[in-house]
Amino acid sequence: MEDRGSARGGRRKYGPHFSTALNRLGYYLYGYRHFSSRIKGGHTNNKIRISTKPIRAISDDLDILVAFDQESIDLNSHELRPGGVVVADAKFNPTLPDGVDARLFAVPITAIAEELGTSLMKNMVASGASWALLGLPLEVFNKAVEEEFGRKGPAIVEKNVEAVKRGAEYVLELAGGPLEEFRLEPADGRQKLFMIGNEAIGLGAIVAGCRIMSAYPITPASEIMEYLIKKLPKFGGTVIQTEDEIAAATMAIGAGYAGVRAMTASAGPGLSLMMESIGLSGMTETPLVIVDTQRGGPSTGLPTKQEQSDLNAMVYGTHGEIPKLVIAPASIEDCFYDTIEAFNMAEKYQVPVIVMTDLQLSLGKQSCEMLDYEKIPIERGKLVKDAPPLEPNELFKRYEFTEDGVSPRVLPGEKYGLHHVTGVEHDEAGRPSENAQNRQKMMDKRLKKLKGVYIREAIRVDAPHEAPDLLMIGMGSTGGTIDEARQRLAADGVTSNHVTVRQIHPFPADLLLPYLKSAKRIVVLENNATAQLAAQIKLHCGFADNIRSILKYDGTPFLPSEVYKACKELN
Known part of the structure; x- marks a missing residue:
């Protein structure tokens, strides 16, 4: 398989070793942690998606759920795809809720960890079980364990490696070997950051x-x-x-x-x-x-x-x-x-x-x-290092009126750089001023600084179609979810372009307009209740009659299936 999703549930933080080892093999990973706002306690889970291709979204469902308590099974098992697997600590006598189509492997996770010296190693036992079900080589995982615990001495490393091994052996005996339907295709092996x-x-x-x-x-x-x-x-x-x-x-x-x-x-x-x-x-x-x-x-x-x-x-x-x-x-x-x-x-x-x-x-x-x-360029702008000499009683014009609105800037201690700095309106040297003409000129000077100024890729565009059925617009973390929804829409014959707005203010209206004009329908995706990004587009670009919003504000990220379904309903 190219793409697998799994989750760890319970009140323990899942260690980095599992992901580190997968990253070492060259897989693309996407993790998302759901955790309570309480200082202590509350349900927590950490979802990790594994793929041979780049991914930037959480998956709709899970393949493997590792549970340290029954609450995790009760709360997360509905996310399992049909035929999914639950690896649970036998300590709490785990059961599957009615209607859940999954296989349950009860592994004595805590017992194995305590036998090796401490229950703190239960994460290593669970990680070994998950790793084994995916049919991945244990030596790679062990290398990650050695790097993590090496500073604590060989005895600690050995115990953790043994915990991984025992978890793997126990679950493989229950399952009859690695689960072929979960076996991952080899990764590219290229080095990546995580x-x-x-x-x-x-x-x-x-x-x-x-x-x-x-x-x-x-x-x-x-x-x-x-x-x-x-x-x-x-x-x-x-x-x-x-x-x-x-x-x-x-x-x-x-x-x-x-x-x-x-x-x-x-x-x-x-x-x-x-x-x-x-x-x-x-x-x-x-x-x-x-x-x-x-x-x-x-x-x-x-x-x-x-x-x-x-x-x-x-x-x-x-x-x-x-x-x-x-x-x-x-x-x-x-x-x-x-x-x-x-x-x-x-x-x-x-x-x-x-x-x-x-x-x-x-x-x-x-x-x-x-x-x-x-x-990586370093740009310090109009930073003056050798200010010209001043006339007696003259101050440096720190807020000088300039064509582009950006004035020369000096650092404290610069010879001939003496000037006032104040939060009230001021003249070119920084001295407080309530003069009406000066006020207007200073406001105009400041406000024209950013006219026509855009960052690198103020909008990011994937526009393969000249007149798409849908133009999908998002910001922040929604991009990967939009792209996965677009793939499903394409399978249904719906053409789409995708724009990610990366400069929110000043709004890059002139860059966005051509894509708004070419689309039959515009959909704006955002995690809020009042369609704030859509409002910016309507304010600066128009197209209010053609813009539809897909909003989610329940505290959870968009899923690709949710976006796909919402787009289908719009059509």
């Missing part, structure tokens, strides 16, 4: 030259902070955990003013607290990079669930009017490259840049191709 979006953002920040991150922990953004806590000091940088998101944003602005590339990251509630600071960045024309990892709202909402409902807040949230960029990565690679571009754009245009992800992209662990570090 990471979550937040790790890719952190790596991108380091490569971009970021050396300060100020942030307050919040799901699902905390992994960016945790990644940089480990990595940034190796490059002379630091991470500062602030008392709140207001302090985090203003500290990043201060670092940016001093010339250090700095960032912060949060989710919807934290973004709300940063709004005044975003305005300060816009008014003082100080670079600022913010990552918003969207989750279910409003208020505390659904902290650990998928949603894309912060779009309006990012575009319209600040008081007053300032230029800012909102960009939306759509893949793990995008998370890396777009973070670098965010830092470049923030300095080039002296504006706040918001990188908009969502929980599925931020925390979903996925395969991605090797990153190209040779094609």
Whole structure:
């Protein structure tokens, strides 16, 4: 088989060894973790999809469900395809609910682990059982175990390898050998990265030259902070955990003013607290990079669930009017490259840049191709290093009126660079000014900075048809799901094009218009209740009568089958 889906259920975090070993073999992987918002307890499962081809969506169903408790079987067994398998811990006397067409293999997972010294190894036993059913070579898995536990000594490695072996042997005896219908075709063996979006953002920040991150922990953004806590000091940088998101944003602005590339990251509630600071960045024309990892709202909402409902807040949230960029990565690679571009754009245009992800992209662990570090530009814009001498009592024109709206920028301490910085309206030297003519000129100067400015691939297009039956539009993590739904629609004779909007603000209307005009019907897919992306398209492009929305806001990602069914109903 080319494509398999499995899940681990229970109240234990499933270890990385299973996925690491599959990645080593060259398979493409897509993982998604469903976990409770509680500090302790609550049902958790981790789904991993395995394929010989690139994948960017969770699957509709499961082949193998590994359960550490009966609740996992009760809650997740309905996702099993007919003939699927449940590998369950014999400790809780597992049973299948009525109507579930699956085979149950009760393996003494906990008993084997305890016999080897600790119940903590139950994940290794379960992993060995899953690995064996797929007919994969144990030596590859054992190599991953050795790398993970090698620092703890050979005795620990040996016990974990034995746990994997016993789990594999026990389930193979129950099943009569590997399950041929689950056997995977050989992978290409090529080296790939396997990471979550937040790790890719952190790596991108380091490569971009970021050396300060100020942030307050919040799901699902905390992994960016945790990644940089480990990595940034190796490059002379630091991470500062602030008392709140207001302090985090203003500290990043201060670092940016001093010339250090700095960032912060949060989710919807934290973004709300940063709004005044975003305005300060816009008014003082100080670079600022913010990552918003969207989750279910409003208020505390659904902290650990998928949603894309912060779009309006990012575009319209600040008081007053300032230029800012909102960009939306759509893949793990995008998370890396777009973070670098965010830092470049923030300095080039002296504006706040918001990188908009969502929980599925931020925390979903996925395969991605090797990153190209040779094609990464660093652009610092109009940073003046040798300011010309000033006349007596003259100040540097930090906010000089220029043709493109971007003024020269100096760092503190620059000879002949003395100027005022204030959050109130000001003249070219930064001195407070309420002069009406100056106010209008300053507003015009700031607002024209980003006219016609687009990031790399402001929209990403797959348009094989000149006049498709459907134009499907999405953002963030929805792209892979849309593409799988399109394949099913094509089998039914429905032609479709796909556009992923990657620059949310300023909206790339002129780039999108040709594809809107050519389509018979337009469908916009988003994880919110009020069709925020569709509203942007209608506002900037029109076509309100021809746009239909497919919305999902129950906290779970779209499934390909759901999108396919909704599109069929539209036709």
